[in-house]
Amino acid sequence: MREKLMRFMQGRYGVDELSRFLSMSSIVLIVLELITRQFIFGVLFWAVFIYIYFRMFSRNYGKRQQENQKFLTARYKLKTKWYNFKRDMIQRKDYHIYKCPQCSQKIRIPRGKGKIAIRCPKCYTEFIKKS
Template sequence: MKEKFIRFMYGRYGVDAFGKFLVILGLALIIFSGFTRFRLIPLLAWVVIIYAYFRIFSRNIYKRSAENQSYLKRTAKIRSFWWNQKNLMKQRKTHHIYKCPSCHQKIRVPKGKGKIEIRCPKCQNTFVKRS
């Protein structure tokens, strides 16, 4: 069965970031439609999901790739912001993150070193903080 599906998908576009976004958006709209009485929302949800599956099974790879690149380009700032926030939360387990008082550059210092003098790599200002 798995090989039949692999043969069926050969030459087709498949799942990408925009396709995942469309499926999640469609499912969110279906859930949201359960709480409202608007008849247009479930219809819109199904249109979004059908379009997502159309993209997955499409043989026009060039056009689907261009759509995905456009989506990635438009959402780059949002995705970058969330990736940075996630990365900062990971680092907070082992490091303190301070801002330089003069230039506001973020500086990462390992935890557990006591009182240390920190030199800003950007403006060379020094200040004392507890790590």
């Protein structure tokens, strides 16, 4: 039985990061379906479920790897955005974050200094803002 399964899986793509993420998503979907009793979550669950198995048994390595790579890139970008957002939120207490009107460079100004002239460190444009 085990040998049969191994022979069946030979040359097939198997599991990667994207399928792990999809598995987690399908669990979330089925839980949502159970809680809300909304038909749509059940449909989405089956769509994701079938897609997971389609990818796992696929013999098209290149295409599946491409999908996984796209997923990893998107996840990395999202994580970076989230970290930057969190960092900005923490700094918001003590700093104002302004954008240079010329080059859009982000500039961090300590709060509570009244009206001050700010010089952009990148393009040296000066502008006046309340700190």
